Amino acid sequence: MSTSTVKATEAAYAAPHLAAKRRERWASSRTYISAALIFIWCLLPFYWMIVTAFRDVGYTFDPTPFFTHVTWDNFTTVFSEGLGNHFARNLLNSLFVAGVTTVVALLFGVFAAYALARLEFRFKFLVLGFVLGASMFPGVALVTPLFQLFTNIGWYGTYQALIIPNISFVLPLTVYTLTSFFREMPWELEESARIDGCTQGQAFRKVIMPLAAPAVFTTAILAFIAAWNEFLIASQLSNDATKTVTVAIAYFAGAQPHQEPYTAVMAAGTVVTIPLVILVLVFQRKIVAGLTAGAVK
Numbered sequence: 001m002s003t004s005t006v007k008a009t010e011a012a013y014a015a016p017h018l019a020a021k022r023r024e025r026w027a028s029s030r031t032y033i034s035a036a037l038i039f040i041w042c043l044l045p046f047y048w049m050i051v052t053a054f055r056d057v058g059y060t061f062d063p064t065p066f067f068t069h070v071t072w073d074n075f076t077t078v079f080s081e082g083l084g085n086h087f088a089r090n091l092l093n094s095l096f097v098a099g100v101t102t103v104v105a106l107l108f109g110v111f112a113a114y115a116l117a118r119l120e121f122r123f124k125f126l127v128l129g130f131v132l133g134a135s136m137f138p139g140v141a142l143v144t145p146l147f148q149l150f151t152n153i154g155w156y157g158t159y160q161a162l163i164i165p166n167i168s169f170v171l172p173l174t175v176y177t178l179t180s181f182f183r184e185m186p187w188e189l190e191e192s193a194r195i196d197g198c199t200q201g202q203a204f205r206k207v208i209m210p211l212a213a214p215a216v217f218t219t220a221i222l223a224f225i226a227a228w229n230e231f232l233i234a235s236q237l238s239n240d241a242t243k244t245v246t247v248a249i250a251y252f253a254g255a256q257p258h259q260e261p262y263t264a265v266m267a268a269g270t271v272v273t274i275p276l277v278i279l280v281l282v283f284q285r286k287i288v289a290g291l292t293a294g295a296v297k
Contacts, residue, residue, distance in 0.1 A: 046273065053267040060262050074267035086240070087268060090248040094272075097159060097234075097244060098227035101166040105223050109174030110216065114204065116175070117182035118190070128179065135172030139232050147236055157239030165233045170223045177222070181215040182208075221283065225276060245272050 048065075055062065056069040078087050115121075116128050146165060147156070155161045185208070193203035209216075231246040238247055249268045252261055 049266045049269050049273070052263055053270045055263055057261075057263050074263045075271070077261065077264045078268045078271060085248070085252065086243075087245070087248060087271070090243055090245045091271075093159075093238075093242055094228055094244040094246070097162050097166065098224050100159075100163050101170055101227040102220055102224045104163070104167050105170040105174045106216065106220055109171055109178055109219070110209075110212075112175050113178030114182050114208070116179045117185075118187075128176075131172045131175050134168070135176070139169065143232065143236050146233065150237060156237060157242055159242055161237045162234055162242060162244070165237070166227045166230055169230070170226050173226065174219050174223055177219045178212070178215060181212060185211065217283070221279070228276065 051065070051067055052060065053074055054067060054070045054072075056071045056073070059069045062068060077083065078085060112131075116124060142165065146161075150156045150158075150161045189207055189211070190200075190203050193207045194200070198206065229246060230244075231250070234244045235247045235250065238244060245268070249265055249272070252265050252268060
């Protein structure tokens, strides 16, 4: 066989492999490009908020996409009680409302999810459907009746007037998320504990709950963020003493009269958002573990 024939044969065999490698490289490049575009699209508003938060009021509408005319005055304005802003108290109000909402939602959600996933009783799927249906009910339709109810019983402007509606919004998310996890957990684990002498309550406490910890932790983070960001109910049922940060930002007063305090609002948004970002970054491994828990039996 001649040399030219051998080279032609090798080229014929190598061509499909080269084409496959090119397609693989192109597919990998498209993945990275898509991930980069999504990353930029999601973080660009947050980045612009931080840039504006550190910008001098006189350069609020400066289109420069970098940090220019940097100042801390906006953060001073945020916490300045002389301007009528009680932002530190509003932060504590949001922390208290979101924390209590998360704890109560988890306390009821864990037991409800376990019952829906592991126990057999009549109308179980109807109950789960009712829970999911409650989460789809528009919150704006509840504002007027809740306002009237809490005013009549003297709860307007109290913490319970904010916490109870928040629980009704967060609880369906908690129940649905944990039900999916408990349903995928192998029955053999609980049965083994029962054979070893545990009661059903002991098996739940000593076997099921430790395994469910990642999912419970993830659900707690999601519930806390949902309660922390709630605005509609808080804007109608809170007063100056119980006002949360989302409502406080909407009624923010700046250092300049008759001027919308854009930079101060951005500074307040940065103060409110950064703790959530830090929380997610610190516990990201547990969050990912909780999101993937129960995926494989």
